Amino acid sequence: MIIRLLPGIICYVITSLFSVAAQAERLNVVASFSIIGDFAQQVGGEHIDLKVLVGPGSDAHVYEPRPADAMALAGADVVLTNGLSFEGFLSRLIAASGTEAPIIALTEGAHVLDDPAGGHYHMNGDEAVFHAAAQDPHAWQSVANVQVYVENIAEAFCAADAGGCEEYRANAARYNDELAALDQHIRDAVADLPPERRSVVVAHNAFRYFEDAYGITFLSPQGVSTEAEASAADVAGLIREIRQHDAGAIFAESISDTRLLDRIAAETDLEIAGTLYSDALSAEDGPAPGYLAMMRHNADSILSALAPR
Helix, strand or coil, X not given: CHHHHHHHHHHHHHHHHHHHHHHHHCEEEEEEEHHHHHHHHHHHHHHEEEEEEECCCCCHHHCCCCHHHHHHHHCCCEEEEXXXXXXXXXXXXXXXXXXXXXXXXXXXXCCCCECCCCEEEEEECCEXXXXXXXXXXXXXXXXXXHHHHHHHHHHHHHHHCHHXXXXXXXXXXXXXXXXXXXXXXXXXXXXXXXXXXXXXXXXCCCCHHHHHHHCCEEECCCCCCCCCECCHHHHHHHHHHHHHHCCCEEEEECCCCCHHHHHHHHHHCCCEEEEEXXXXXXXXXXXCCCHHHHHHHHHHHHXXXXXXX
């Protein structure tokens, strides 16, 4: 009996060793937040082991790193970031981890917008928290910029793993074709809207790249005090701007509280038309588990709300 079992045991051991060896050859990739994690998976496929620091549904603006994050960075072969001061927690985490992995800012070479306000507001309940930045970091809201992100990821993976480079480049080319189709879909849909029906209200100023690329105006509580709850005067100023632009809809955001938007909706007789995804993907069973789905969901939600009745 033992003799008959030996060949099977030996085969199992050999197969396991090959599996462990294959696993060891994968790139250890750390992505700063969920949207970049999706890009990394699209390019890396089965050649990478991916760790995402700020997962789906979580807000990178208020993220507090954990010891496990430092350990992941310490063992990384490649670290992918957005850059442009978006991940405020990351520089301290990198220093604490002692990682020797290359830190890749994916916005390098992208079309980056200066921020005339020197930063953007993120709503946390009724409190507006200001994040200083000379340039707007939300560059992924332009699909054309994401094509640059994808090429930067392919270059980083090729530099770290020359043997997998051909597949990384093929994956990047396939994904960029899908991105090009998405970009055209959004442009065609916006072109069907009357020019006077192209303004919406959102919780925080994360959509300037979408506005620049596709011609939808986004109004947000930019100018609300960072020290306390929004005052009646703050809300009144925003409402005047909403009426001036004849905004057609108000949208909640997946990472923001809706209390201030509820107040604005009540004052303007506009209903909250749905939820947009700005800085994080949804869970797998949500409407935005990947970037392509996120952008289609956002665009289709906006265009449906603005379509002439």
